[in-house]
Amino acid sequence: MTDAPDQIPEPEEGAAADSAEHPESLGDDGEFGGVEEFDADARDAADAVYAALLERVGEGAPRPRLEPTRRAVELLGDPHRSAPVIHLTGTNGKTSTSRMIESLLRASGLRTGLLTSPHLERFTERIRIDGESVRDEVLARNWEEIEPFIAIVDAELEGAGESPLTFFETFTVLAFACFADAPVDVMVLEVGMGGEWDSTNVADGQVAVITPIDLDHQSRLGNDVVEIARTKSGIIKPSASVVSARQQDDVLKVLENAADLTESTLAVEDDAFAVISTTVAVGGQLVSIRGLAGSYHDIALPLFGSHQAQNAAVAVAAVEAFIGSGSVRLADEVVETGLGAVTSPGRLQIVGSGPTVIVDAAHNPHGAGSLVASLGEAFDFDEVVIVLGVLADKDATGIVDVLAGLDARFIVTNPGSDRAADTDRVAGIVATRVGADRVTVIERLDDALDEARDWATEGEKRAVVVTGSVVLVGDAIAIAADRGWNAR
Structure with missing residues (x-):
């Protein structure tokens, strides 16, 4: 790495826009690239599909099997x-x-x-x-077409004494x-x-x-x-x-x-x-x-x-x-x-400036290691506060062991999932690594972010890093956008 950074040229307008934030950016002819008016009915229909999927066994408990998915795609003509x-x-x-x-x-x-x-x-x-x-109406239409075949597979599985298709299947x-x-x-x-x-x-x-x-x-x-x-x-x-x-x-x-x-x-x-x-x-x-x-x-x-x-x-x-x-x-x-033109939302993404707020979806020790290394390579912060939220099935101890190398302050918060690790337990792990005086627990993410940003504004070259869970990072991105934290 060199000390004198070059400037990455700005992509042409539209070439690198993160379309995850513009899911309705299509033309009237149905092709991608134009701008379409927001369709509330289509959004509701797509959200109804998601609600139906959430009624199934979740992604945290996958079934080690392929035959049900094979059966479903076979009935659909092998898409x-x-x-x-x-x-x-x-x-x-x-x-x-x-x-x-x-x-x-x-x-x-x-x-x-x-x-x-x-x-x-x-x-x-x-x-x-x-x-x-994917456009809301496209997703809803395809769901309407495949739902009868999903029901057939569900019935076959239940008849054989097995559980229906899961969310991810x-x-x-x-x-x-x-x-x-x-x-x-x-x-x-x-x-x-x-x-x-x-x-x-x-x-x-x-x-x-x-x-x-x-x-x-x-x-x-x-x-x-x-x-x-x-x-x-x-x-x-x-x-x-x-x-x-x-x-x-x-x-x-x-x-x-x-x-x-x-x-x-x-x-x-x-x-x-x-x-x-x-x-x-x-x-x-x-x-x-x-x-x-x-x-x-x-x-x-x-x-x-x-x-x-x-x-x-x-x-x-x-x-x-x-x-x-x-x-x-x-x-x-x-x-x-x-x-x-590539984007990777939630991966070392700057979502706020004045002070700098960075989100990174590192949720295991290997990912935390990449985060720590990247902060040292690409940024020049004197002090960092980490807003940390971890799920219960993750290696919180391993993650904290790696993040402790940053010599940062920690605010432990709830990642907003029914699979969340107990915040007091995670804070206890942090305290044994960095000292009890450098960690606090604030259950609500929005309050934790407010506290972290207030601390960061009190000093020069301070930053906020939100990490530990994909769920936590997604919520932080939404909060930053809603509050207009002026990320460049």
Whole structure:
């Protein structure tokens, strides 16, 4: 990193707008790109779909099975086979890498479908078509069409003594229906959890992408990284192109074995492709990448952190593998446009200025480590206060151990979920690491943010960092927007 940051050029108007905040930005002809009047009836219909999905078993308790999802898509005429697939798994970086891949594909002239999870503010963020959140009326119409077939599968499952389709199983089927209806040229699918039995795995990925694998969801995926890697490697299908981020040695052995068993090719960061260099720039960084088929120099990436540069390298390699089997270099303008337009809401995102408020959805120790490193790389704060909220099934101790390296003050708050960890318990963990005098508990997030911002305004070069939970970060983004904190 250099000390004298360059300026990342502002993207052309509309090119890099975060469409998650403008889900109705479509033209009258139904194509993406124009501006459409807000349709309250369509919004209500889409919200009713979400309410119906929430009545099912939630995402915190997935079922390790694929047959029900396979049965549903079979009844619908196999919408998961309507376009080729790039499939992503890993512990951290999946959503950012997925969004980079999608943006590069779109810059290549392809119509894209993107499925990510979870959402930050509104659930339609999870299904994106050609760079825009799915339209409310499109989602509601597709739900109306698939609902009778979902009911058939539910009845069959109940008749066999099994539980009905879960939230995520049903939502995945809905996403496939939306993509087939669009239609799209390529689907980019982020797993919900794991890989082998994740409902997205009914699709066969031409390219399988593995982001860094570490400990998370141990109760569901395995007690160590090897077990977790075995589950995640289940997305590797016969003769696939596998693109992997840098991995621990034990994890890499699992991926190599999976690639051998499926007669797939395996390209690993630092060997087949790599980050050549990164330079801090205003608004992000300039990156140079060695891809599978060529090098790309001084590309503007409007995201902070060396981990995002590594995600970009993985994304470039994945798109090279998809478009030219790893042997055809992407055009410079494709890489410049694709990476230059990418957004990753909730990932080291500045949502307020005067004082600076940063949100980051780090919810495990590995993610917390990337946050700590990125704050040191890209920012120059003297003091930081961390607004922390953690879910009960997460490694709060591991997260706090990493964040304690910032020598920050902490405000522990409730992330607004029925799965939230007890705030007093989390505060106790923090107190043992940084001292009881540097931590306080404020249950309501809005009050916690007010306290943190008041403290930050009292000194020079102070900042507020909100982290620990995707739910918490989503609520913080909404509060910042509602209060007009003037983020640039």
